Amino acid sequence: MKKILVINPGSTSTKISIFEDDKEIISENIEHKVEDIEKCKKVMEQLPFRKKCVVDFLKRNNLSIDDLDAIAARGGILPPMKSGTYRVDEEMVNYLKTKPIVDHASNLAAVIAYELSKQSSKELPVYITDPISVDEFIPQSRISGIPQLERHSLFHALNMKIVARFAANELNKKYEECNFVIVHLGGGISVGAQRKGLMIDVNNASDEGPFSSERSGELPMDDLAKWIFKNLTSYSKEEVKSNFIGKGGLFAYLGTPSLKDALEKANKNESARLIIDAMAYQIAKEIGGMAALLGGELDAIVITGGMAQSDYFVQKIKDKIDKLGLIMVYPGSYEMEGLALGALRALNNLESSKLWEGEKAL
Structure with a gap:
């Protein structure tokens, strides 16, 4: 059974869940203080307290990074890309930190997840699935x-x-x-x-x-x-x-x-x-x-x-x-399920995870 941490930041809150395979077993929606949000001129300045929320969530639920099989993060606003599940790497994280098309809370998710994964004693995969910028237009x-x-x-x-x-x-x-x-x-x-x-x-x-x-x-x-x-x-x-x-x-x-x-x-x-x-x-x-x-x-x-x-x-x-x-x-919304199931398909080799090809993916 695969244990997956799901991270989904909104404008004033952060949704965090633990899935075991396709079942959500723990879920919290953490509301952030208005003053903490407002003092940040750019969304990425919220990274420290948003990341701490995820760390504290794991502690409250007696979990460590090493207990996880994967982290699934909401995809940020990246350049146009095909749908699917993508492996988060350093290039994607650097883009979200320095070149986002829109300054949006979703840009935080992959950065938080990637930084947390580096604290694991094993190679812990981080995925995004079907971000806002999916482009399959004819x-x-x-x-x-x-x-x-x-x-x-x-x-x-x-x-x-x-x-x-x-x-x-x-x-x-x-x-x-x-x-x-x-x-x-x-x-x-x-x-x-x-x-x-x-x-x-x-x-x-x-x-x-x-x-x-x-x-x-x-x-x-x-x-x-x-x-x-x-x-x-x-x-x-x-x-x-x-x-x-x-x-x-x-x-x-x-x-x-x-x-x-x-x-x-x-x-x-x-x-x-x-x-x-x-x-x-x-x-x-x-x-x-x-x-x-x-x-x-x-x-x-x-x-x-x-x-x-x-x-x-x-x-x-x-x-x-x-x-x-x-x-x-x-x-309603099935975003948390969408992220968890995208990661699960990749972990179980039901779908090949994609590598982001940078700004000229299309």
């Missing part, structure tokens, strides 16, 4: 409509890929044989077309596709350009961006990013109900478009993420897409 997916701006693959790869594996298992089919439309419903919404194990297209959850709890999604270009130029002297670049990512979507319309609170408002207010209906409408529209890319060869539509815990909201989406095919729902 050439047509990259075309935006203007040569200067290429579309990029950035999505909730870890959660979407693991629920695809769950769905394939339920269907008694090989993961690499299945065609899915996969929908992650969270603070950002990703809707992707996965063909034979490859995500050939997906909306960038930051600025494409449906609006979500706090993001605006796609916007009318002419009106957007007018709004930006009108407000150039009133807002900084960061403030303009925050109107669309962080303060958009449900938050902009209803004053809350919480679907639960928004649904309560919708029960009392017709205009709030319209916003909920519109979000489900846009999600369904995106699903239909991705289904078209698969040419009707669709094994299932797979819905996951935090908002998928609302049966009411999921049903609103289902009502519009139920004729497209089988709908499978995996509410």
Whole structure:
């Protein structure tokens, strides 16, 4: 039985688990002090106290580094790369420390794991699986409509890929044989077309596709350009961006990013109900478009993420897409399982772990 430590840093907390094979036996979500987060100008400055949290977690549970068979870390925001499980090495760690594309909490995980592995008396493998920057686009997916701006693959790869594996298992089919439309419903919404194990297209959850709890999604270009130029002297670049990512979507319309609170408002207010209906409408529209890319060869539509815990909201989406095919729902997040199972596949030689090829991996 393989014992795997899983490390998954979020913006203000760090999730840590111990898995024995595919079973999670210990789990903690450690909230960090706001002042500790705010005094760090860059995320990597949080490394000492984030790492100490993991060390203390092991001590509390009477575990040492030598008790582990592997460490599975959330993949940081690396340059575009194929999906799969990668062995963390010094080159990847140095990149995350010095050249991250985005200053994001996920960049800490592999660095923490790699440094801890060096304290082991044995060679302790460290893995990442399906980071945000997974890129399996076909050439047509990259075309935006203007040569200067290429579309990029950035999505909730870890959660979407693991629920695809769950769905394939339920269907008694090989993961690499299945065609899915996969929908992650969270603070950002990703809707992707996965063909034979490859995500050939997906909306960038930051600025494409449906609006979500706090993001605006796609916007009318002419009106957007007018709004930006009108407000150039009133807002900084960061403030303009925050109107669309962080303060958009449900938050902009209803004053809350919480679907639960928004649904309560919708029960009392017709205009709030319209916003909920519109979000489900846009999600369904995106699903239909991705289904078209698969040419009707669709094994299932797979819905996951935090908002998928609302049966009411999921049903609103289902009502519009139920004729497209089988709908499978995996509410919540399966990131910890995705990391542990990726490491386990590598340890058991069910999947060859990949070596990161650096900045020009694609």
